[in-house]
Amino acid sequence: MRRADELKNLANLDFERFERAGKPEAVFAEGKSVEDLVKIVKRFIEEGKSTLVTRLSREQIEALKSFEEVKINERGRIAIVGKPVSAKAGKVAILTAGTSDIPVAEEAAVTAEFLGLEVLRFYDVGVAGLHRIVEPVKRIREENVDSAIVVAGMEGALPSVIAGLVDVPVIAVPTSVGYGVNLGGITTLFAMLQSCSSGVAVVNIDNGFGAAVFAALISRVKRKAAGED
Structure with missing residues (x-):
């Protein structure tokens, strides 16, 4: 009863979401106080359940470092509480157009690994140096990748290029990286929605979690x- 009261009027946690819907419970840390976030994480640990914590602040990261059950990826501002919820579930390639897009890509990578995917990372392979995509495309073709997550800001062209070269679904992630009328990623989002290549699905701005x-x-x-599950 005491533990239930600690989260009363704070959070109604869904411990069975993965078993029910095949998607993990995730805690969106942005906007939560350090104290409230710690209470939520403690509850998952007490229940022996796993979760992801996304969009961590520096203060929240420092607070969670005291838990041995928590593994933090600081660049992606994301943490795994407990163990991955699935094993050997498939394979995904994650590509970024630029180095500035890597934090969003790492959010996607950690989420994918939490869900049991093997992740192939190819970072800083954008269209400003188009020769850089040759090796990633070769690896995607050779290694039985199920899908590709392509993270880009600026004009958002990389997902269209990749989709024209590979035979797997491409999940495009616009980022808020860019100059001037980038408008916090809205320009990139619109560009990806207008992709000339088919087989491209687009998630929201900076949404590495959703893409994974x-x-x-x-x-x-x-x-x-394929009868593998």
Whole structure:
């Protein structure tokens, strides 16, 4: 009863979401106080359940370092509480156009690994140096990748280029990286929605988490169809 009272009027945690819907419970840390976030994380640990904590601040990261059950990726501002919820679920390639897009890509990578995906990372391979995509495309073709997450800011061209070269679904993630009328990623979002290449799905701005969940569901369906699950 005491533990229930600690979270009363604060959070109604969904411990069975992965079993029910194949998607993890995730705690969005932005806007939460350090004290409230610590209470939520403690509850997951007490229940022996796993979760992701996304969009961590520096202060929140420092507070969570005291828990041995928490693994933090500081660049992606994301943490895993407990153990991954799935194993050997598939494979995803994650590409970024630039180095500034890596934090969003790392959010996606940690989420994908939490969901049991093997992650191939290819960073800073944008269209300003188009020769850099040759090796990533070769690896995607050779390594039985189920989908590709392509993270880009600026004009957002990289997902369209990749989708024209590979035979797997491409999940485009616009980022808020860019000059002037980038408008916090809105320009990039619109560009990706207007992709000339087919087979491109677009998630919201900076939403690496959502892209990785989508990739995991693609892998699950593909492997069920192949009789691997």
